[in-house]
Amino acid sequence: MIDSTFLHLIYNTALLLMLVFIFDVFVIRWHHASTLKLQIPTGIILGLIGIILIETHWTLENGVMFDARSILISISGLYFGFVPTLVAMIITSLFRLSEGGIGTFTGILTIITSGFLGIGWRHYRKRDFPEYSLAELYIFGLILHAAIMLLMFTLPNKEAITTIKGVAFPILLIYPVGTALLGMFMTNRLQREKLVRKIREDETKLKIIADHTTDWDYWLSPKGEFIYCSGSCLQVTGYADSDFYADSELLERIIYADDKEKMINHLKRDCSKGPAQLEIRFVHQGGDIRWGNHSCLPIYDNEGKFIGTRGTVRNITEQKESEIKIRDKNKEISQILSMTENSRRALLSVVEDQKIIQEELALLNAELEQRVEDRTALLTAANRELEAFSYSVSHDLRAPLRGISGFTEILMNEYSHKLGEEGEHLCSVIRDNTIKMAKLIEDLLSFSRLSRKELQKSEIDIKSMFRSMYFEITSPEEREKIELRIGDLENCYGDTSMMRLVVANLLSNAIKYSSGKKRQIISVFGKREDHKLVYFVKDNGVGFDMKYKDKLFGVFQRLHSASEFEGTGVGLANVQRIIHRHEGDVGAESTLGEGATFWFSLPDHLDQAIQIK
Incomplete structure (x- = not known):
């Protein structure tokens, strides 16, 4: 009897281990899926396992069937939740009912008690993904199977005593331990999955941080091969990270010709001695030349072994261009200051010369003022003479012209018969010319007065x-x-x-x-x-x-x-x-x-x- 019991326990244990796989697939990995679409199929699978467990039962002498369904249903309540456990309870209860026998009612009560105790315990702990300790799981298993032992009294008195004597040892000693071990198995799987998920999330965060920073970060192995290359290399150099993974020498080739030897020596130095920095120029894939600040930092494992070099390249093109502009401006300012000093000295010399010139100008101004006064006196005298001349022209010149014109008019009027035709013509010419001469004199006097009139x-x-x-x-x-x-x-x-x-x-x-x-x-x-x-x-x-x-x-x-x-x-x-x-x-x-x-x-x-x- 004991050998048969242990054999059936081994069969039941193998079936119960399938719970770990189901938990891994349907609960841990697919926990984001739609609830009913996942939970109902999970409950059906759990119910099928329960049927198999019932089928691999062992039968006592009084005809009572016994198996590990209590562990299955209770663990389902603890880890799978209400809906899958309820489905599994219905399926296994219906199957047990179809089997019949003296312990049918007790078997169904065992299924219901196991399921609701697991669901209640989970609800009391208020955890969607419970992580139970080994002690807690053992206590839970002990309470559960103690309750199942009490359910044995639902059998007739003789069968109840016989059944309790036949199953008390495995149920109260082995089943609680099996429940605890199976629960810990699933808890450990859950903890490992959470740890893996956290590592992946951390890796994703680190990759996002590295790929979205303006600095290009990379990790070289001791042999100089790229272990990691951030996506920022595209922004800094114009080359994608796949280019550097495929060709580790690309880093040296993009260095500007004049800085190549300096960069090669920098990369070949023993970085395990400490960090190093270098400002170099590199040729962007587009062809333009840019400046970068390259820093090199050694990486060690937990045992202190050198496992590679972490490098960072920061684009400092704008900074270097600003430095060059500032340097040129400083040079220009120095030249201006030098010119200013020279100008100051020259200005001092000019001021001294100006003082001398001002003294000479003062003497010249005094002399000029005297000359102006003399010239003014001369001009005043000349104007007076011009006015006298104008008066003389006005009276002394025009008076004879009037006489000539008057006498010519007399000759033409009174002696025309003696002059003849030729004489009259000559007198007419004389008269016309005196008129023109008088007009000319008048115009000259008018022209002269225009410059003096206010x-x-x-x-x-x-x-x-x-x-x-x-x-x-x-x-x-x-x-x-x-x-x-x-x-x-x-x-x-x-x-x-x-x-x-x-x-x-x-x-x-x-x-x-x-x-x-x-x-x-x-x-x-x-x-x-x-x-x-x-x-x-x-x-x-x-x-x-x-x-x-x-x-x-x-x-x-x-x-x-x-x-x-x-x-x-x-x-x-x-x-x-x-x-x-x-x-x-x-x-x-x-x-x-x-x-x-x-x-x-x-x-x-x-x-x-x-x-x-």
């Missing part, structure tokens, strides 16, 4: 001045032939009497030199240009050759003979002198035979108004 500026309605002057210098008969066009003209500031002379001269010239046309067209217009007011007088007369335009405004300069057009050659000279005294300018443009345009400019009347105020 300007009396005021606002001038120049459009009205052109129109009134036109009527003053023309007769009604002349105006019938002339078409005068006056556009919009802005008012200007100037000496009214002088500006009347300018307007009279320009209009007279335009009328005189267009007199040969059947229809004379005189146009007057203006515009604002560069803070100046410009006025134009245009005619359709004979015009002039532009190569002689420089002679237009000179005294006694004429481009046409007196026989063609009368005049003294002083009018335009007066215009130029008046406009220059008003800080303006004059000019003319023409095409021979197509008329001429004379213009003069004056400062903007707003500026003039400010000066007057």
